[in-house]
Amino acid sequence: MAKRLILLSALLLVACAIYIGLGAEGAWRFLLPYRATKLASMLLVGIGLSVATVLFQTITANRILTPSVMGFDALYVMVLTVLVHVLGGVGYASLPAALLFAMNVAGMTVLGMLLFGLLQKGARGDIMRLVLTGLILGILLRSVTEFLQRMIDPAEFQMVQSVSFARFTQVEPSLLALSALVTLPALALAWGMRNRLDVLGLGDATATGLGENPKSGQAQALVLICILVAASTALVGPMSGGGGSFFGLIVTALAHVITPSERHRILLPSAALTGCIILVGGQTVMERLLDLTTPLTVVIELIGGILFLVLLVKRKRA
């Protein structure tokens, strides 16, 4: 297992080197900071979303769910649409980026907490009910967004559209720093939970018997998931184009194949590395080799959709 993790790390290093070095024209003085910022944002998002997905799949005991079913992406696009609607395209463009970032992170984290808090109080803290509620909420948010988008000016609609997909092309260094400030502590906490997550994966009753309270473990993991997803989405935009995001799904499915272990001390780094390789490698191919301006997420959605079907059909166990 350790060998495979080292192999993955080496692969990622190569991908990063190619991304920085390939097709470098002009002065390095300008090129390097520009590309390094993009690379750093990809790594941050790759690690953040992959770790969030692993946590989410562990606490829901489900391999085909990703945190995006909770409606985070939908909330992001709705906030965006409402802002453009109220302030107009120009007004939106002149908003300070840091303010927007803070609003998005706070909004998404609060949404996640609210969902969880309500369910803890009302129902019996049933995690499946939480997921389903999030799913319905996502549909509601998307409907509201669509309704608003029908009423705004076509030019402004174009603007909303262009930022509704994750893009790594225009990342502000100050936002990157802010995002890292939020993401890195959350990652450290997730790593600290690795042994507890192993036990939580055994099911509620067995985990309780081993002295690990499933409720508090799930609550802590959920807070981390909210923060990680929110920080990534606020940095580059939603990774999904409206449906469920398949990025996390691809990453965890691959990680399970590359390092077949249920231990989170292996699964977490393996998923994080895989996520980064997909993002950096994919972006290199799209940007440098094919010279395309299509956002990478569109391709990820396509591949992910196919993989999702394969997983569903191939799944042996219910």
Place this chain on the structure above:
Amino acid sequence: MIRLSGVSHFIGGAQILHDISLDLPKGGITALIGPNGAGKSTLLSLIARLTPLKQGEITVDTLKIGGCSDRDLARVLAIMAQSTHVSARLRVRELVGFGRYPWHRGRPGPADHALIEAALERFGLLPIADRFLDEISGGQRQRAFVAMAFAQDTDYLLLDEPLNNLDIAGARGLMRLLRDMADRDDKTILIVLHDINYAAAFADRIVALKNGRIAATGAPDQVISDTLLRDVFDTDAKISRIDGRPFVMV
């Protein structure tokens, strides 16, 4: 000793347990029997803290359920729940290894590994130690879970209907292992059983429940009688004695 006093429990509006007070002394096997819906599993899951205790008090040795830390309790009390479904794809050795978690919190030492191997050997799991849980039979899986509880090295072990879906060889094998744990390792075992004959054959003590109340307690040959079957189980099956042990003629 497990001591229950004034334990009541409600699910929805229905009262499942009525003011139960019970002392279970240390050592031996106690079987909880009763008809469906008598509250056996509820009672067990309250002691196991799988269901939060709302009314009454339960103590295990000096630890108070609901008032002590989960970690401390996990070193005294091991549980095997009714559903042993694990969604993670684990090997038998990994599962048994989790039994040591309350002691090492994720950093197993050489002593832990030795105990895990000992548990695997004792429960006859060494030949299948590297197989996945979904590749072995139901009886082997139940045995793996008991081995995990054994590796947890607690004084008390609670089991909720472990014989479900086991054939006669699997059921007898599992009960013998439990008997052996009670006799050789001085474990105190509380087990919910459906089959009265298994309770009569392997338990030292029987606690019979009906409608959330204790109907009878005592040694199997004192408790199991025609009257018990009639009053508690609402059936007219007869009891006969073979070698001094009561048998239900089904």
